Amino acid sequence: MLNMQQPEMLWLVVPVVAAGIYLIRKGAKRGLIISRVVVLTLLIIALASPYNVVSRISSSENPDIVLISDETASMELFEKQTATELYASLAANTPTKAVKLTGESTSLGDAIVQYARGDNQIVLVSDGNNNKGQGLEEALGFAKDTGTTVYSVIPEVKANDVSLHINGEKTAVQNNEYVFEMVVQQAKDTSISYDIEVYVDDKLLPDPSKTYTQEGYQRKILATHTFDSLGAHKITASVTVEGEDIQPINNIFYKTVYVVPKPKIQLITDDTSSSMANVLLKLYDTSTNAQLTDLENKKAVVLDNRNINSLSGSDIQTLKDYVSSGGGLYVVGGDSSYDYGNYLNSSLESILPVYSKATEWKGGRNVVLVLDVSSSTINGSTPATEGSVGVQGNPIGDEIKANAISILRNEGLRSANVGVIAFGTEATDVSDGLVYFGIPSNIERLESQILALTPSLTSQTSLDSGLSIADEWLRTGTGELDVIIVSDGGIADFYTQSLEVAQKLTEQNVKLYFVHIMSTATMYRDPRTHSIYGENLMQAVNGTYFQIQQGERVNIEFDELEHPDTNESVDHSAFTLIKYNPTHFITRDVNISGNITGYNDVTPKPGADRLVLTSTGKPVLTVWRYGLGRVASLSTDNGKGYDNMWSTQMYSGNNSRLTSSTMNWLIGDPQVEEGAVLEAEDTWFGTPAQLKLTMYDEGIPTITLDDTRSIDLSLTGKDTYETTIDVGQVGVHHISGYPIAVNYALEYRDVGVNPDLEMMIKANGGKTYTKNEAQALLLKDAKNNSQKLIKEPISQKIYFILAALIIFLLEVIIRRLREIKEMKEQEKRIQEVSEA
Secondary structure, eight states: OOEESSGGGGGGHHHHHHHHHHHHHTTOOHHHHHHHHHHHHHHHHHHTOEEEEEEEEEOOSSOOEEEEEEOSGGGGGBOSSHHHHHHHHHHTTSOEEEEEEOSSSOOHHHHHHHHOOSSSEEEEESOOOOOSSSOHHHHHHHHHHHTOEEEEEOOOBOSOOEEEEEEEOSEEETTSEEEEEEEEEESSSSEEEEEEEEEETTEEOTTTOEEEEEESSEEEEEEEEEOOSOEEEEEEEEEEEESOOOOGGGGEEEEEEEEEOOOEEEEEOSOTTSHHHHHHHHHSEEEEESSOOOOTTOSEEEEESOOGGGSOHHHHHHHHHHHHTTOEEEEEOSTTSGGGTTOTTSTTTTTSSEESSOOOOOOOEEEEEEEEOSGGGTSTTOOOOTTOOSOSSSOHHHHHHHHHHHHHTOGGGTTSEEEEEEESSSEEESSSSOEETTSHHHHHHHHHHHHTOOOOSSOOOOHHHHHHHHHHHHTTOOSEEEEEEEEOSOOGGGHHHHHHHHHHHHHTTEEEEEEEEEOHHHHHHOTTHHHHHHHHHHHHTTOEEEEEETTOOOOOOOOOOOOOOTTSOOOOSOEEEEESOTTSTTTTTOOOOOEESOOOOOEEOTTOEEEEEETTSOEEEEEEEETTEEEEEEOSOOSSOTTOOOOGGGGSGGGGHHHHHHHHHHHOOOSOSSSEEEEEOOEETTSOEEEEEEESSSSOOOEEETTTEEEOOEEEETTEEEEEEOOOSSEEEEETTEEEEEESOGGGTSOSOOTTHHHHHHHTTOOEEOHHHIIIIIHHHHHHHTOEEEEEEEEOHHHHHHHHHHHHHHHHHHHHHHHHHHHHHHHHHHHHHHHO
């Protein structure tokens, strides 16, 4: 395709053509004018600087490498000579620069960003625990965007170390259960035993102080305590390990808690004896009323099963203003609310994270991914030559896995049942059958299982065996049935058998897709051999064939699902509750179990967060932010439900925590907005603490650290002051009575290898090696990855100039020849006249 650097110059063609037409109409010589117009047009095109983009492969036998050696305190657990020996091996064969990171903090992200130039490659010799500066994932993404490949080399763990830290909110409510989490990590994946002691204000807690055993790298231990007095409190936890634990500094952890009075909320209800009301009355300073009253000093409002007619226009405007200004609103369902309470298209609905209408039906789709892990998928990264297409460096097996994960993230599968099968010489059930994709943990599990797939060096490509398992899974399926094959196309040896099974699937109304990832090596060995079989297979069964290059991701648009018969009766005997988003503040520490027997049919709005669903995918708890405030919609009842009693199990046992955690999220900061309110999180040694002071009374704020050091504040907003301060040594300090803990340096918290390192490196085009693998393979891979597809603009203006010159010269020559011919004819006529 011809491109122009200055396309605006082409507008000059218009007056040239117009002038030519004018001169021809005035009687000028037609041929001469047309010739001049063509010549001028070609010169104008040349003036617009036409060019073509030409691709070529740039490569280097001696790639430029930067080796970043992590020698910070956390690396004391690992073999020390890995970076030195690897540097010597690389430097002897290619230009290599060594960079050392030392001290009690690790800035891997900053180092990657600093040295990623686009014409080099980076090798990290590190545990991957980044705790300062630029985030590691963002830095790897930056390196990928610049064209720098980042590899990681993980040294062997030589010694074990155990660390302990506590996660929990800084603010607690008086006489309410406070939940905190103790996290024990170890560097080695081994079995250990340890004792934990937990003190609150120097008083030993009998539970959870006891002996624990641990398998694996991490264990989380939930604990609870009820503070009966206001103000500053301290939790101290320590771990004593039976066995190797070389670093004692990270065995003790301090957590400070500031206890405040019960926050004030308003419950709008006709039923103060419901299970939900009992929870709210126990945990909060709750005022009850059947109508909306004064909201001053109220942290949240609960509307319990209210019909839209029970709220006046001014009530709804008051709620809008209240939430927009930072208040919390909890709207609880029942037989008089949402779809039963005329909320649809009402002014109240505009605040809510849901529409009061039935959720569009998303079920009825069953999808099986059949992934090629045969030996041919290993060798797809053979170096390309000039003129090849695709991204070089990734084996086809990695491309197959990346495309499979891309398919799993397709929005069309959000409530589908999905299974994964891998095939080589034989087929393997990867996912343990079909799993429901309405639960994020299922998606994460399948992605991890796909990433763990390893092609066999000697396996064949028996697609038929994979399709046979898919046939078993879908034989009794209903709704839309899909099978997606992702392969390098090398199915020739088992094509006939595969065709038989594919035809069998088609007879059962299964739709087949074939995603063929073209291998550069295959293209140059035999460009059509692999391509023809996948395409022919899909033509034979009326399937869909995709051919993509390395580095590309397939985009499958699934058919629209048919809606079920609305007259079909539904069994309301039990709907199992499912935690849809396990990482949200509300649900992360709540283990939900049990059923509900009824619900309001609602549809989450775009931007809303679904936290709890029924097993059929119906929203139960949905939240979002509105202005400065927060809103939660519970589309089932208060546990008593008048004559219905939809959700009695939601308020019993551990499920009752869902109500308190929802209210705590809505309340946000439970501190009373009066006087001077100080906020500051606990920190780590060497990490400054961030302080924020809000003045609700008039006056100039003054605060001191440990009653000895005055702290300067900066005004950052209306009645808001902030500062950053180095609190001091490890231990508990007080800032004008407000507690803040300083724990061991953050460098000692994450011991061992970052479990996400390999996945992050692979996702950004790199690889992770052991020491021996790096010495054998890293330089070879670096040479392969130094091959880059470069697109260069090649100017084409000379051709237009030459064309104009040739046309002009031809026109001059032709005109001159005509003149000579005419002169000769004229001379001949004169001679004939003279002779006569």
